[in-house]
Amino acid sequence: xxxxxxxxxxxxxxxxxxxxxxxxxxxxxxxxxxxxxxxxxxxxxxxxxxxxxxxxxxxxxxxxxxxxxxxxxxxxxxxxxxxxxxxxxxxxxxxxxxxxxxxxxxxxxxxxxxxxxxx
RNA sequence: CGAGGUGAACAGACGAUCGCGUGCCUGAUGGCAUGAGGAAAGUCCGGGCACCACAGGGCAAGGGUGCCGGCUAACGGCCGGUGGAGGCGACUCCAAGGAGAGUGCAACAGAAAUAAACCGCUGCUUUCGGGCAGUAAGGAUGGAAAGGCGAGGUAAGAGCUCACCCGGGAACCAGGUAACUGAUUCCUGCUGUAAACCCCACCCGGUGCAAGAUGCAAUGGAGGCAAGACGGCGGCCCGCCGCGUUCUCCGCAAUCGCUUGAGCCGUGCGGUAACGCACGGCCUGGAUAGAUGAUCGUCCAGUACAGAACCCGGCUUAUGGUCACGCUCGCUCC
RNA sequence: GGCUCCGUUGUCUAGAGGCCUAGGACGCGGCCCUCUCAAGGCUGAAACACGGGUUCGAAUCCCGUCGGAGCUG
Numbered sequence: 345x346x347x348x349x350x351x352x353x354x355x356x357x358x359x360x361x362x363x364x365x366x367x368x369x370x371x372x373x374x375x376x377x378x379x380x381x382x383x384x385x386x387x388x389x390x391x392x393x394x395x396x397x398x399x400x401x402x403x404x405x406x407x408x409x410x411x412x413x414x415x416x417x418x419x420x421x422x423x424x425x426x427x428x429x430x431x432x433x434x435x436x437x438x439x440x441x442x443x444x445x446x447x448x449x450x451x452x453x454x455x456x457x458x459x460x461x462x463x
Numbered sequence: 464c465g466a467g468g469u470g471a472a473c474a475g476a477c478g479a480u481c482g483c484g485u486g487c488c489u490g491a492u493g494g495c496a497u498g499a500g501g502a503a504a505g506u507c508c509g510g511g512c513a514c515c516a517c518a519g520g521g522c523a524a525g526g527g528u529g530c531c532g533g534c535u536a537a538c539g540g541c542c543g544g545u546g547g548a549g550g551c552g553a554c555u556c557c558a559a560g561g562a563g564a565g566u567g568c569a570a571c572a573g574a575a576a577u578a579a580a581c582c583g584c585u586g587c588u589u590u591c592g593g594g595c596a597g598u599a600a601g602g603a604u605g606g607a608a609a610g611g612c613g614a615g616g617u618a619a620g621a622g623c624u625c626a627c628c629c630g631g632g633a634a635c636c637a638g639g640u641a642a643c644u645g646a647u648u649c650c651u652g653c654u655g656u657a658a659a660c661c662c663c664a665c666c667c668g669g670u671g672c673a674a675g676a677u678g679c680a681a682u683g684g685a686g687g688c689a690a691g692a693c694g695g696c697g698g699c700c701c702g703c704c705g706c707g708u709u710c711u712c713c714g715c716a717a718u719c720g721c722u723u724g725a726g727c728c729g730u731g732c733g734g735u736a737a738c739g740c741a742c743g744g745c746c747u748g749g750a751u752a753g754a755u756g757a758u759c760g761u762c763c764a765g766u767a768c769a770g771a772a773c774c775c776g777g778c779u780u781a782u783g784g785u786c787a788c789g790c791u792c793g794c795u796c797c
Numbered sequence: 798g799g800c801u802c803c804g805u806u807g808u809c810u811a812g813a814g815g816c817c818u819a820g821g822a823c824g825c826g827g828c829c830c831u832c833u834c835a836a837g838g839c840u841g842a843a844a845c846a847c848g849g850g851u852u853c854g855a856a857u858c859c860c861g862u863c864g865g866a867g868c869u870g
Contacts, residue, residue: 385752387752394769394770396481397768397769399753399770402752404757406756407482407756410481434758438757
């Protein structure tokens with residue numbers, strides 16, 4: 345995922361936490377705030393595990409979100425990993441991300457199935 | 464075969480597809496190269512580097528280290544020895560100066576804790592209850608009770624005397640660079656604790672890359688100070704300097720710092736070793752919400768602990784299986 | 798990333814080498830009182846973060862782990 349799609353500043357994260365609308369499942373929390381640009385941030389706290397585990401969860405989440413990057417509408421997305429995400433497999437996380445995005449009605453077209461889109 | 468001891472290297476490999484950071488090339492799509500660790504960790508030490516302070520000096524405080532020699536940029540690290548402790552052994556561990564400079568403390572128990580008379584023993588005396596004197600051989604306590612044992616000696620005893628043993632100190636001799644070891648003579652019998660204060664020897668300015676530098680915007684805002692005050696000086700003193708063109712504090716983002724370094728590999732030489740020297744070769748992360756993931760295939764089918772954030776040298780802690788030993792002990796067989 | 802500090806019953810704490818078999822308050826359990834509850838009285842359980850070392854003796858002193866706070870852009 346390229347740099348221009350990433351949510352970077354701490355102030356931007358605070359904005360999403362304050363203004364954003366959230367929904368959650370067992371492993372993840374997704375916050376969405378309206379914005380002109382399309383940016384995604386990932387937040388993995390120390391409760392999830394040590395540095396290796398946190399990095400691994402973050403990379404998997406980034407890989408899970410990547411196929412949906414062209415499908416979703418503009419806005420500021422923040423995905424928070426809950427402690428159970430450390431134990432989850434990649435397949436589980438991918439399904440969770442798709443479920444949460446659908447729940448937030450973030451998709452431009454009503455397709456919801458991953459993998460049949462071009463970048 | 465079992466139980467140990469010491470040491471060493473490795474940290475899954477290769478090949479596809481998509482994706483990420485950096486560098487180079489390209490007009491561009493893109494292409495090529497490269498991309499976490501032995502502990503990157505804890506932040507326990509030592510440095511480099513940067514800024515601040517510093518004419519210079521003295522005193523004091525605080526902190527650290529502590530057998531000897533060597534290595535190192537330096538170290539509280541490493542190597543080799545000495546001494547002590549543990550183990551049948553291979554071997555391992557040790558903050559290991561000074562208690563004869565001084566002060567403090569040693570609860571409880573015990574008569575008594577650095578100083579001695581509770582019981583006992585002996586002598587004298589007695590109003591027969593005891594009192595006085597001598598005595599550390601015996602008694603129970605305690606971590607520790609005034610060296611141990613034997614003989615002489617005595618009223619009873621006692622290093623009071625003697626022989627042997629144990630410990631300490633001094634002198635001298637031999638070996639060793641030294642710590643120290645061994646021998647002789649003389650003196651002596653002194654509790655422990657310095658990870659209690661302390662003494663001795665040596666070392667230490669402070670802050671830390673969020674250090675700091677550059678450029679852009681702004682040329683700002685707030686406050687102190689008209690004096691024997693304020694600042695440098697963040698402990699004190701001497702001394703020196705500055706002082707109205709003065710002093711202190713306060714902004715956002717970017718770039719640099721940012722990776723070639725006490726570097727790594729190989730060979731040879733010196734040294735018991737740590738290590739050093741010479742020659743040849745190599746370039747090997749630099750992110751800034753923070754780069755290594757996903758799906759497969761093959762192979763010992765099984766990957767533990769774990770993620771750089773300025774950089775090095777150590778220590779400590781976490782952890783997987785493997786190998787070597789002309790290392791040890793035990794059992795069995797030939 | 799850097800720096801500083803702290804770990805004692807369920808909670809807040811006292812302690813500063815031996816008085817500690819660790820004290821106090823709130824809380825908890827049991828009994829008494831009451832028609833019942835509260836209050837009150839009696840009583841009980843419950844802790845030195847962990848591992849080594851110094852010392853005759855460690856919650857205390859030293860070292861190392863683990864955990865938790867705070868400051869700093």
